[in-house]
Amino acid sequence: MARIRFQSVTKRYANGATAVAGLDLDIADQEFLVLLGPSGCGKSTTLNMIAGLEEISEGVLLFDDQIVNNVPAHKRDVAMVFQSYALYPHMTVFENIAFGLRMRRVGEADLRMRVMQAADKLEITHLLERRPSQLSGGQRQRVALGRAMVREPAVFLMDEPLSNLDASLRISMRAQIRHLHTQMRSTFVYVTHDQAEALTLADRIVVMKDGTIQQIGTPDEIYESPTNVFVASFLGSPTINLLEGALERENGAACFKRGTLTIPLPALQGGARNIVLGLRPEDVGTPGDGPQLHGVVDTAMPSGADQFLGVLVDDAMLFLRVGKDVRVRAGEAISFGLNPERLHVFDRETGRSLRGAA
Numbered sequence: 175m176a177r178i179r180f181q182s183v184t185k186r187y188a189n190g191a192t193a194v195a196g197l198d199l200d201i202a203d204q205e206f207l208v209l210l211g212p213s214g215c216g217k218s219t220t221l222n223m224i225a226g227l228e229e230i231s232e233g234v235l236l237f238d239d240q241i242v243n244n245v246p247a248h249k250r251d252v253a254m255v256f257q258s259y260a261l262y263p264h265m266t267v268f269e270n271i272a273f274g275l276r277m278r279r280v281g282e283a284d285l286r287m288r289v290m291q292a293a294d295k296l297e298i299t300h301l302l303e304r305r306p307s308q309l310s311g312g313q314r315q316r317v318a319l320g321r322a323m324v325r326e327p328a329v330f331l332m333d334e335p336l337s338n339l340d341a342s343l344r345i346s347m348r349a350q351i352r353h354l355h356t357q358m359r360s361t362f363v364y365v366t367h368d369q370a371e372a373l374t375l376a377d378r379i380v381v382m383k384d385g386t387i388q389q390i391g392t393p394d395e396i397y398e399s400p401t402n403v404f405v406a407s408f409l410g411s412p413t414i415n416l417l418e419g420a421l422e423r424e425n426g427a428a429c430f431k432r433g434t435l436t437i438p439l440p441a442l443q444g445g446a447r448n449i450v451l452g453l454r455p456e457d458v459g460t461p462g463d464g465p466q467l468h469g470v471v472d473t474a475m476p477s478g479a480d481q482f483l484g485v486l487v488d489d490a491m492l493f494l495r496v497g498k499d500v501r502v503r504a505g506e507a508i509s510f511g512l513n514p515e516r517l518h519v520f521d522r523e524t525g526r527s528l529r530g531a532a
């Protein structure tokens with residue numbers, strides 16, 4: 175059992191750099207939580223504080239109801255998979271996986287059983303006598319997971335464990351990690367800068383920037399209702415289209431204005447101001463109902479199942495995802511229908527969403 179709570183936690187490194195500032199976070203027992211954000215935003219620092227590998231400068235960290243600020247790493251019921259895997263090169267795969275158990279003086283029979291079970295789950299039984307140098311990247315990665323698994327920890331920490339793998343292996347390993355979470359019933363905290371990985375794995379995602387939390391929510395909440403421009407831009411591929419313009423009122427109804435473009439935004443409250451309109455590439459429909467978007471095709475890029483269009487609307491280039499049955503060529507005029515409810519609206523000064531709940 176482990177619920178993990180950060181209460182106003184700040185981490186300052188010896189050189190004075192603040193890596194994490196005033197972090198408040200409540201991770202439920204057995205949750206799969208993903209820390210997501212760009213390089214340097216404080217993800218690893220946060221994970222290392224849970225592991226007990228970094229001291230906390232200010233604030234309180236709790237496991238269940240116990241303050242663990244001063245509990246050393248080996249007394250926390252935590253296992254960690256590092257980005258580098260950190261396998262022992264001179265040991266076999268078996269001994270690498272068994273290492274933590276030997277340190278804890280687990281009996282030989284129990285140790286053997288736990289290593290064999292983990293190897294079986296990870297499908298590396300045939301590799302147990304090899305050394306790490308004789309393994310592929312994906313195999314090494316599974317050994318690193320195995321080493322953490324056999325500990326049967328209450329808290330399982332992973333720092334970008336898939337970043338060294340090729341694209342297809344990454345996708346199959348995602349499924350394995352998700353499966354592992356179901357089997358192990360531990361609390362998982364997983365660090366990545368890959369938004370797609372976060373969206374597939376997480377129960378909840380914490381989006382970080384410059385050592386602070388930007389938003390916490392389920393993958394759906396984060397993707398569908400980003401609280402600011404940063405979160406909106408960080409999730410989604412290709413990224414969300416952002417159009418600067420003005421919020422105006424015509425006959426009491428709000429609309430977005432930019433050049434010749436006018437898009438009604440019925441549900442929006444508040445007075446005139448400068449805004450940024452966000453349109454996800456997939457949020458365009460066939461022309462007909464609702465507000466229309468007119469433009470000229472600049473580029474058409476097939477991408478297997480669908481295609482991406484670069485469309486010039488006035489002076490703005492939008493990237494849109496459409497079915498591959500839409501046959502268009504560069505230079506052709508094209509129109510789309512928009513669903514105002516799927517448009518994102520942000521204040522241009524603060525970057526914050528102007529949508530009700532957000």
Ligand SMILES: Nc1ncnc2c1ncn2[C@@H]1O[C@H](COP(=O)(O)OP(=O)(O)OP(=O)(O)O)[C@@H](O)[C@H]1O
Pocket residue numbers: 187188189191192193211212213214215216217218219220367
């Ligand atoms: N030992 C250290 N001493 C001083 N500053 C550090 C130390 N470790 C990290 N930092 C700084 O703290 C900030 C957060 O670093 P952290 O490693 O947590 O980022 P990250 O989100 O894990 O990034 P990445 O995706 O690149 O791994 C960065 O600005 C980094 O330069």
Ligand SMILES: [Mg+2]
Pocket residue numbers: 217218219333
């Ligand atoms: Mg890191």
